[in-house]
Amino acid sequence: MRRPRLAPDGAAAGASGAPSRATIHDIAREAGVSTATVSRVFNQPEKVSARTRDRVEAVIARHHYVSDALARGLASRRSRTLGLVIPTIMNSIYASSTQAIQQAAQEVGYTVLIGISEFSADEEALLIHRLLERRVQGLILTGRERRPDLYEKIRHNRTPFVITWRQSREAALPSISFDNYRAAQAAVAHLIALGHRRIGLICGRSDVNDRALDRRRAFEDSLQAAGLTPDPSLIFERSFEFVDGRAAMHTMLARPERPTAVFCANDIQAIGAMYECQEAGVAVPRDMSIVGFDDLPIARYVTPQLTTIRVPAGEMGARAARALIDAIEAGEEVAPCALVTDLVVRGTTAPPARA
Amino acid sequence: MRRPRLAPDGAAAGASGAPSRATIHDIAREAGVSTATVSRVFNQPEKVSARTRDRVEAVIARHHYVSDALARGLASRRSRTLGLVIPTIMNSIYASSTQAIQQAAQEVGYTVLIGISEFSADEEALLIHRLLERRVQGLILTGRERRPDLYEKIRHNRTPFVITWRQSREAALPSISFDNYRAAQAAVAHLIALGHRRIGLICGRSDVNDRALDRRRAFEDSLQAAGLTPDPSLIFERSFEFVDGRAAMHTMLARPERPTAVFCANDIQAIGAMYECQEAGVAVPRDMSIVGFDDLPIARYVTPQLTTIRVPAGEMGARAARALIDAIEAGEEVAPCALVTDLVVRGTTAPPARA
DNA sequence: CTGAAAGCGCTAACAG
DNA sequence: CTGTTAGCGCTTTCAG
Numbered sequence: 063m064r065r066p067r068l069a070p071d072g073a074a075a076g077a078s079g080a081p082s083r084a085t086i087h088d089i090a091r092e093a094g095v096s097t098a099t100v101s102r103v104f105n106q107p108e109k110v111s112a113r114t115r116d117r118v119e120a121v122i123a124r125h126h127y128v129s130d131a132l133a134r135g136l137a138s139r140r141s142r143t144l145g146l147v148i149p150t151i152m153n154s155i156y157a158s159s160t161q162a163i164q165q166a167a168q169e170v171g172y173t174v175l176i177g178i179s180e181f182s183a184d185e186e187a188l189l190i191h192r193l194l195e196r197r198v199q200g201l202i203l204t205g206r207e208r209r210p211d212l213y214e215k216i217r218h219n220r221t222p223f224v225i226t227w228r229q230s231r232e233a234a235l236p237s238i239s240f241d242n243y244r245a246a247q248a249a250v251a252h253l254i255a256l257g258h259r260r261i262g263l264i265c266g267r268s269d270v271n272d273r274a275l276d277r278r279r280a281f282e283d284s285l286q287a288a289g290l291t292p293d294p295s296l297i298f299e300r301s302f303e304f305v306d307g308r309a310a311m312h313t314m315l316a317r318p319e320r321p322t323a324v325f326c327a328n329d330i331q332a333i334g335a336m337y338e339c340q341e342a343g344v345a346v347p348r349d350m351s352i353v354g355f356d357d358l359p360i361a362r363y364v365t366p367q368l369t370t371i372r373v374p375a376g377e378m379g380a381r382a383a384r385a386l387i388d389a390i391e392a393g394e395e396v397a398p399c400a401l402v403t404d405l406v407v408r409g410t411t412a413p414p415a416r417a
Numbered sequence: 418m419r420r421p422r423l424a425p426d427g428a429a430a431g432a433s434g435a436p437s438r439a440t441i442h443d444i445a446r447e448a449g450v451s452t453a454t455v456s457r458v459f460n461q462p463e464k465v466s467a468r469t470r471d472r473v474e475a476v477i478a479r480h481h482y483v484s485d486a487l488a489r490g491l492a493s494r495r496s497r498t499l500g501l502v503i504p505t506i507m508n509s510i511y512a513s514s515t516q517a518i519q520q521a522a523q524e525v526g527y528t529v530l531i532g533i534s535e536f537s538a539d540e541e542a543l544l545i546h547r548l549l550e551r552r553v554q555g556l557i558l559t560g561r562e563r564r565p566d567l568y569e570k571i572r573h574n575r576t577p578f579v580i581t582w583r584q585s586r587e588a589a590l591p592s593i594s595f596d597n598y599r600a601a602q603a604a605v606a607h608l609i610a611l612g613h614r615r616i617g618l619i620c621g622r623s624d625v626n627d628r629a630l631d632r633r634r635a636f637e638d639s640l641q642a643a644g645l646t647p648d649p650s651l652i653f654e655r656s657f658e659f660v661d662g663r664a665a666m667h668t669m670l671a672r673p674e675r676p677t678a679v680f681c682a683n684d685i686q687a688i689g690a691m692y693e694c695q696e697a698g699v700a701v702p703r704d705m706s707i708v709g710f711d712d713l714p715i716a717r718y719v720t721p722q723l724t725t726i727r728v729p730a731g732e733m734g735a736r737a738a739r740a741l742i743d744a745i746e747a748g749e750e751v752a753p754c755a756l757v758t759d760l761v762v763r764g765t766t767a768p769p770a771r772a
Numbered sequence: 773c774t775g776a777a778a779g780c781g782c783t784a785a786c787a788g
Numbered sequence: 789c790t791g792t793t794a795g796c797g798c799t800t801t802c803a804g
Contacts, residue, residue, distance in 0.1 A: 126569060126574065128570070128574055130552060131551045132488075132491045132551070132552055133487075133491050136485070136487045136488050136491055151515055152509060152516065154507060157506040157512070161533065164533060178519060194483045195483050195485065196486045196487070197486070215483065218439075218481035219481065219483055220438055303714070304714055333715075360688075362659070363689065363692045365695060365720075
């Protein structure tokens with residue numbers, strides 16, 4: 063049983079009982095115009111005479127009218143919304159890109175819906191589904207590795223997408239990103255050039271994180287290319303928390319032949335590792351060199367300052383958002399773009415002591 | 418000019434040209450049922466016979482059908498969506514609560530739309546408007562201070578809300594939060610009890626951040642209550658960045674009568690301040706005591722470990738989300754709830770050296 | 773510059 | 789257990 067939307071007296075919000083929220087019809091009636099005109103006031107104000115516009119706007123303000131984006135999106139087939147999926151919000155490196163994306167999107171009137179997958183593939187698939195349901199007009203994803211049918215679903219839904227944080231070395235999916243492999247190569251090369259022969263690795267879980275996998279591979283390949291053999295007992299795949307980096311370093315320090323340098327594929331883990339060295343009385347960089355990855359703000363606020371890889375998080379986000387929106391409006395695929403990373407040499411790396 | 422949705426031959430996605438995405442009608446037709454039945458498969462599967470359900474589900478899978486949440490929300494008047502507005506994503510303290518909110522919401526089938534205001538009141542008003550447009554069923558806000566007509570707009574739109582991060586000491590707006598004033602009192606009391614008489618303050622901008630204001634007031638009141646006079650030249654309102662805390666400490670150290678202790682109303686600023694002390698050769702805590710606020714994970718990974726105030730970010734978020742959802746489903750206002758904070762004494766505080 | 777009318781894709785009684 | 793029938797609140801031709 064459907065009750066009439068509004069009391070017949072036409073009194074809108076404010077009167078008896080619980081007036082339901084005003085609709086475009088209420089505004090139109092009260093302003094003495096058609097709903098089409100109210101709609102135009104929002105979407106093509108220049109096509110409405112100033113007098114009418116003022117009248118309509120007054121009614122809108124009086125009622126605190128908020129138009130229904132669901133109905134609008136349904137009728138217009140344009141949600142002006144982008145979907146973003148990131149693995150975590152706890153690592154501030156994603157905060158940088160997310161912020162840049164939001165800002166770039168907002169500048170051209172788009173809104174960003176954020177999903178956080180917590181590094182779970184299932185969770186991510188669900189989030190992508192939800193975003194598609196909400197009719198986002200484009201998707202910004204983190205990394206490339208996901209089940210093929212997910213990509214199929216995205217394609218079937220005619221939603222352009224762009225991959226960030228990982229420049230695909232294989233298949234040609236549209237990505238606006240940097241090359242984790244090369245970035246990690248630069249970090250390891252720095253250590254090798256310094257004279258280190260026994261080098262450890264602390265990185266993310268390569269089974270759920272293709273960026274971590276790239277970095278790990280770069281580590282292993284670089285060592286091998288330099289005639290060194292990567293020691294599996296010196297490789298640690300852990301979560302991106304201080305405590306994980308610390309624990310990994312603890313284990314390494316306890317080894318009979320401890321490494322003279324460690325590449326941490328993440329600044330957070332690197333700082334945890336530094337802390338463990340300090341607690342264990344191992345001087346950095348004299349007795350232990352450490353290279354991080356990300357160049358978080360905190361990297362300059364530890365002692366010594368952290369040598370690390372700077373990634374263009376903000377630029378990547380801004381470019382990805384803009385390219386995606388361009389693609390949406392042109393009805394095409396996103397034009398890929400490769401960004402560069404830099405090795406930032408600071409105070410945590412030096413030649414090995416006994417060399 | 419509207420072209421027919423689908424080729425008359427009934428061939429759905431996959432055939433010639435650019436088949437538009439499948440709708441509930443396409444699914445219904447191809448499965449030989451009505452749209453109502455397809456709808457039921459999603460919303461009340463137990464009311465559909467297993468045979469029919471299987472048939473429908475097969476068609477759904479084959480087409481990668483993703484139902485339209487816009488249409489669904491419009492027809493059902495339930496978006497199952499919560500709106501969250503936070504000031505920044507760069508400070509990981511908000512990451513904790515945000516994550517907890519997401520998780521709590523997801524557990525009961527709600528989605529969270531996140532807006533980031535960058536500490537701008539105008540931006541925040543716009544975000545709230547956008548969330549209301551999207552027909553979020555509830556709003557989680559940060560802090561209480563905002564123009565009254567914004568609250569009116571929220572009320573007119575019959576959207577329940579809850580305030581976090583600030584337990585209102587004045588008006589009775591529904592909040593699930595802690596008392597910043599008391600928390601800051603505890604920090605300052607600790608310093609005073611240690612024997613400090615000359616104490617500085619570094620906090621956020623109290624004009625755009627009512628939590629910073631509470632903390633500043635607590636600082637000033639506590640000093641006064643102890644018979645000390647707050648020195649305006651020792652009070653710094655800055656952004657929440659390492660560099661701001663560092664710069665403020667730099668200025669304080671340059672003063673003829675430098676303070677023996679500083680309360681930083683944020684861990685990030687506190688760590689920036691610690692760093693400046695270190696660079697300036699001022700020993701912490703011997704020559705300078707520092708208390709932070711938030712208890713970020715990093716607080717344990719600086720040397721010495723930071724004395725700070727622990728805030729229940731995760732618990733607050735989870736409770737806020739649950740309470741809001743309860744309120745939504747009961748059609749009532751949110752039941753307020755006060756949470757507690759703790760002073761965590763670690764290594765950055767000690768009695769003043771010359772006492 | 774303005775209005776009438778036909779949907780957008782889905783849900784929700786109601787009837788069968 | 790399933791289908792029919794009205795909308796949900798808005799945009800968008802097409803006329804005028």
